[in-house]
Amino acid sequence: MLAYYLELGLRSLRRNPMLTALMVMAIGFGVAASMITWSVFRAVSGNPIPDKSAQLFTPQIDSWGPQQNLPHNEPAEALDYVDATALMHAHAAKRQTVFYMVGMRVMPGGSRELPLNANGYAVTSDFFTMFEVPFRYGSGWSAQDDHARAADVVISDTLNQKLFGGADSVGRMINLGGHGYRVVGVTHHWNPKPRFYDLFSTQGFADEPDIYMVFNRAIDLHMHPDGRNTCRGSLSFTNWQSYLQSNCAWITPWVELDTPAEVASYRRFLTNYAAEQQRAGRFNWAPNVRLRDVVQWMDYEQVVPPESRISLVVSLGFFVICLVNTIGLLLAKFLRRSGEIGVRRALGATRQEIYTQYLIEAGTVGLAGGVLGLLFTAAGVSSVGILFPPQIARLAHLDLSLVGLTLLVAIIATVLAAFYPAWRAAHVQPAWQLKSN
Amino acid sequence: MSLEIKPILVALRRHKAGTLLIALQIALTLAIVCNALFIIHQRLAIVSQPSGVDEADVFVIANRWADTAQSTTQVDAQVRADLLALRQLPAVRDATPSSGYPLQGGGWDNFVTMTPDQTKPTTDAAIYTGDTHFIDTLGLKLIAGRNFRSDDVMVMGTQQSITPPTVIVSKALADRLFPGGDALGKSFYAMGTTPSTIIGIVDTLHRQGVDQWSQAHAGQSLIWPLRADDSRGIFYIVRAKPGQLATAMREAPKALYAQSRMRLLDLKDSIQDYATIRHKVFDSDRGMVILMSVISIVLLAITAAGIVGLTSFWVGQRRKQIGVRRALGATRNDILGYFLTENFMISLAGVALGTVLALAFNLWMVTHFAMDHMSLAYIGVGVLVLLLLGQGAVLAPALRASRVSPIEATRTA
Numbered sequence: 001m002l003a004y005y006l007e008l009g010l011r012s013l014r015r016n017p018m019l020t021a022l023m024v025m026a027i028g029f030g031v032a033a034s035m036i037t038w039s040v041f042r043a044v045s046g047n048p049i050p051d052k053s054a055q056l057f058t059p060q061i062d063s064w065g066p067q068q069n070l071p072h073n074e075p076a077e078a079l080d081y082v083d084a085t086a087l088m089h090a091h092a093a094k095r096q097t098v099f100y101m102v103g104m105r106v107m108p109g110g111s112r113e114l115p116l117n118a119n120g121y122a123v124t125s126d127f128f129t130m131f132e133v134p135f136r137y138g139s140g141w142s143a144q145d146d147h148a149r150a151a152d153v154v155i156s157d158t159l160n161q162k163l164f165g166g167a168d169s170v171g172r173m174i175n176l177g178g179h180g181y182r183v184v185g186v187t188h189h190w191n192p193k194p195r196f197y198d199l200f201s202t203q204g205f206a207d208e209p210d211i212y213m214v215f216n217r218a219i220d221l222h223m224h225p226d227g228r229n230t231c232r233g234s235l236s237f238t239n240w241q242s243y244l245q246s247n248c249a250w251i252t253p254w255v256e257l258d259t260p261a262e263v264a265s266y267r268r269f270l271t272n273y274a275a276e277q278q279r280a281g282r283f284n285w286a287p288n289v290r291l292r293d294v295v296q297w298m299d300y301e302q303v304v305p306p307e308s309r310i311s312l313v314v315s316l317g318f319f320v321i322c323l324v325n326t327i328g329l330l331l332a333k334f335l336r337r338s339g340e341i342g343v344r345r346a347l348g349a350t351r352q353e354i355y356t357q358y359l360i361e362a363g364t365v366g367l368a369g370g371v372l373g374l375l376f377t378a379a380g381v382s383s384v385g386i387l388f389p390p391q392i393a394r395l396a397h398l399d400l401s402l403v404g405l406t407l408l409v410a411i412i413a414t415v416l417a418a419f420y421p422a423w424r425a426a427h428v429q430p431a432w433q434l435k436s437n
Numbered sequence: 438m439s440l441e442i443k444p445i446l447v448a449l450r451r452h453k454a455g456t457l458l459i460a461l462q463i464a465l466t467l468a469i470v471c472n473a474l475f476i477i478h479q480r481l482a483i484v485s486q487p488s489g490v491d492e493a494d495v496f497v498i499a500n501r502w503a504d505t506a507q508s509t510t511q512v513d514a515q516v517r518a519d520l521l522a523l524r525q526l527p528a529v530r531d532a533t534p535s536s537g538y539p540l541q542g543g544g545w546d547n548f549v550t551m552t553p554d555q556t557k558p559t560t561d562a563a564i565y566t567g568d569t570h571f572i573d574t575l576g577l578k579l580i581a582g583r584n585f586r587s588d589d590v591m592v593m594g595t596q597q598s599i600t601p602p603t604v605i606v607s608k609a610l611a612d613r614l615f616p617g618g619d620a621l622g623k624s625f626y627a628m629g630t631t632p633s634t635i636i637g638i639v640d641t642l643h644r645q646g647v648d649q650w651s652q653a654h655a656g657q658s659l660i661w662p663l664r665a666d667d668s669r670g671i672f673y674i675v676r677a678k679p680g681q682l683a684t685a686m687r688e689a690p691k692a693l694y695a696q697s698r699m700r701l702l703d704l705k706d707s708i709q710d711y712a713t714i715r716h717k718v719f720d721s722d723r724g725m726v727i728l729m730s731v732i733s734i735v736l737l738a739i740t741a742a743g744i745v746g747l748t749s750f751w752v753g754q755r756r757k758q759i760g761v762r763r764a765l766g767a768t769r770n771d772i773l774g775y776f777l778t779e780n781f782m783i784s785l786a787g788v789a790l791g792t793v794l795a796l797a798f799n800l801w802m803v804t805h806f807a808m809d810h811m812s813l814a815y816i817g818v819g820v821l822v823l824l825l826l827g828q829g830a831v832l833a834p835a836l837r838a839s840r841v842s843p844i845e846a847t848r849t850a
Contacts, residue, residue, distance in 0.1 A: 018746075019746055022739075022742045022743070022746055025739070025742075026739050026742075026743075029735050029739065033732060067556045067557065068556065103501070103505070103669050103670075104505060105501065105502070105503040105504075105505065105701060107503060107504075108503075108698075113698065114698060114701075114703070115503035115698075115699060115700070115701055116701075117501065117701050117704055177503070177504060177505035177506055178504045178505065178506040179506065221506070222595075222596075223505070224595050224596045224667070224668070224669060226669060231628070232548075233556075233628065234553060234626075234628055234629055234630045235598035235628050235629065236598060236629075236630055237596070237597070237598050238597055238598070239596075239597070240596060243596045305721065306806045307721045307724065307725055309805070309806070310476070310725070310802065310806060311725070311728055314469060314472070314473065314728075314729070314732060315732070317465065317468070317469045317798075318469060318732050318735075318736055320465065321462055321465045321466055321469065321736060321739065321740070322739060324458055324461050324462045324465065324743075325458075325462055325739055325740065325742075325743040327458055328455060328458035328459065328462070328743055328746065328747045329743060329746045329747070331454060331455060331458070331747075331750075332455070332746055332747055332749075332750035335750070335754075336750060336753070386723070386724050386727055387721065387724030387725070387727070387728055388720070388721060388724060389717075389720050389721065420454065424454070
């Protein structure tokens with residue numbers, strides 16, 4: 001019987017072609033608009049490190065004071081050098097890292113006569129384990145190398161391809177900005193999106209870093225941050241040493257804490273540290289610290305661009321209107337056939353059967369709308385670039401799950417919209433219809 | 438044509454569902470379209486902000502040094518040689534070094550205070566560094582005071598903080614700091630211990646950023662007479678002679694490579710003209726305009742189509758009634774008027790509800806996205822558009838109804 005209803009439904013698509021076309025178009029547009037904006041939203045709001053996002057925390061320490069702080073007395077989004085090194089020395093967490101963005105060039109050599117860009121980070125050894133950086137060759141460096149300020153460097157697969165044709169380059173030397181470095185590891189392609197670990201210098205979406213070098217060495221070489229740098233009050237530094245002692249925030253810290261007890265104890269450590277600084281006269285305000293995990297940090301830093309949320313909400317509203325429209329049109333389409341329904345009811349069809357038949361018919365309309373919507377979605381997703389910057393637009397793509405979702409949403413939404421019109425159809429009075437015919 | 442409001446109301450009660458659906462659709466459409474129009478208007482205002490730059494002739498070179506360990510003296514010598522080479526190019530009118538450029542997206546800004554020990558800043562200014570060629574290169578209009586002289590220009594090394602004693606400010610910054618209009622010769626502090634004295638005022642100079650923070654300090658910029666000899670790199674802003682932008686953009690990198698090859702000029706954003714810069718920085722704003730326009734147009738079309746569909750159905754259902762009325766003496770215009778009035782009343786209910794929804798939606802966006810409150814004019818326009826749309830949509834089925842012949846009254850249907 002269901003197959004028969006389905007056939008009836010498909011056949012009825014051709015009846016009232018205008019009404020049907022209107023509904024199919026409305027559903028197609030509605031579902032496509034929602035799916036296109038959803039594909040972007042899904043990409044920008046995903047959890048980039050789901051298995052560890054609850055164990056990674058970024059500490060903040062108020063070194064500016066209530067008068068200079070961000071709105072709501074929020075401390076700086078990164079640390080100054082003094083606090084960053086103090087956190088590293090205290091070693092109050094199982095794993096911890098501090099880092100900042102560096103801009104380097106690979107000097108000409110071999111067949112290359114022009115320098116090559118190499119952006120990346122000056123990090124400490126735990127960076128690689130904490131963020132689960134995958135390695136193709138070699139590995140990161142050790143804590144001893146951190147202390148020894150080793151000239152070690154980890155390079156990306158892409159840079160390894162450019163410099164060594166993709167071969168295992170561990171142990172090879174490269175010249176970065178006039179200094180020699182030994183390659184200790186080559187990463188697999190690794191560019192979590194959003195870039196949760198560096199929301200201070202990036203908005204969460206940036207090209208893959210090329211290199212990672214030893215933090216202490218970068219400091220020794222007076223390597224200036226290539227990312228953000230934010231300061232308060234009068235700036236009077238004249239050299240690297242006075243810059244390091246300034247209140248400029250430019251270093252991002254992360255710690256790994258496995259249990260709630262560890263989190264509580266680290267929070268206490270931060271508060272104690274700030275209290276100590278207050279006693280020492282460096283801060284003349286009460287301790288004001290934060291400890292946010294990955295999800296809280298992404299939320300605070302507003303990784304999802306407002307455009308993405310607004311367009312998703314507007315598209316959903318658009319879809320709802322399309323469905324309201326569909327309810328009205330289905331009502332017209334079904335009730336137009338009151339006569340036919342009356343005959344069928346008189347011949348013994350139950351209300352349940354009429355109800356099922358019309359819901360299935362609506363389902364076929366939904367399916368047709370979904371297929372049309374899929375075409376619009378495919379076209380839309382490939383032109384998301386007009387709406388979002390390229391780094392974000394690249395993330396939106398039509399995969400199997402989106403295809404399935406588009407069809408499913410179209411059919412379910414249409415069937416839901418058909419509940420009332422089908423109910424009305426099922427309640428057509430057979431006697432009435434027969435009499436007037 | 439008499440307004441038959443009471444019989445219409447009675448008739449509407451007979452098909453409550455259809456009436457409610459049309460009214461609801463009009464209400465939701467109004468809510469979305471008003472807000473979309475508001476977003477479009479706001480974003481268009483952002484996208485068309487003037488930069489103050491002679492955008493047709495100016496381009497920017499992001500010059501990164503290969504040797505990041507160079508001393509300030511080495512960098513400065515190279516920068517001066519580069520500038521000389523650029524300015525000598527036949528297609529080039531002028532060139533300046535700079536720390537950034539208008540509409541760059543992000544960039545350098547400092548808090549501004551009136552006294553050195555003031556903790557709460559008076560405002561925030563975007564900072565540009567440049568030499569005596571900055572104003573001419575960008576094509577800025579000096580409206581008061583003088584340009585920098587070569588003895589004003591200082592050299593600033595990497596991560597060094599220097600506050601020059603002389604500064605040229607944008608009119609917006611001058612007006613913000615000295616509302617009396619007497620900014621020239623006055624001084625202020627921009628996160629430095631020494632004051633900067635205003636020696637010149639330029640008309641419009643957009644900030645590097647276009648984000649919310651920058652919008653709140655729109656157009657407040659200052660120029661410091663500094664060559665910022667950062668060991669990582671520097672921006673060269675170049676102004677081509679009229680009509681020679683393309684030639685200048687081709688020649689410039691060659692001239693720079695001829696000075697030294699130890700630099701990076703081959704990245705995708707190394708050399709950009711202002712059309713590209715503007716396009717890039719307003720990407721998402723332009724995208725919002727396109728998306729909201731498409732959604733509004735499709736939405737209005739779908740709403741109109743829905744009204745046509747349902748009204749046609751009603752007309753079909755009521756052919757006999759119409760025939761009876763015609764037989765009883767109603768003119769074609771009476772029938773036409775009936776359906777137009779009916780739609781008008783449904784639409785009125787719809788826009789009334791829609792106004793509330795539109796305001797609620799706007800309020801939601803105000804609280805969640807720090808958006809401005811929508812002016813009532815948008816609702817006015819939206820209401821008018823939807824009422825007209827409703828009347829337009831109902832016209833065809835209503836005309837068909839008016840052509841129903843009185844003979845229909847005798848048919849059984």
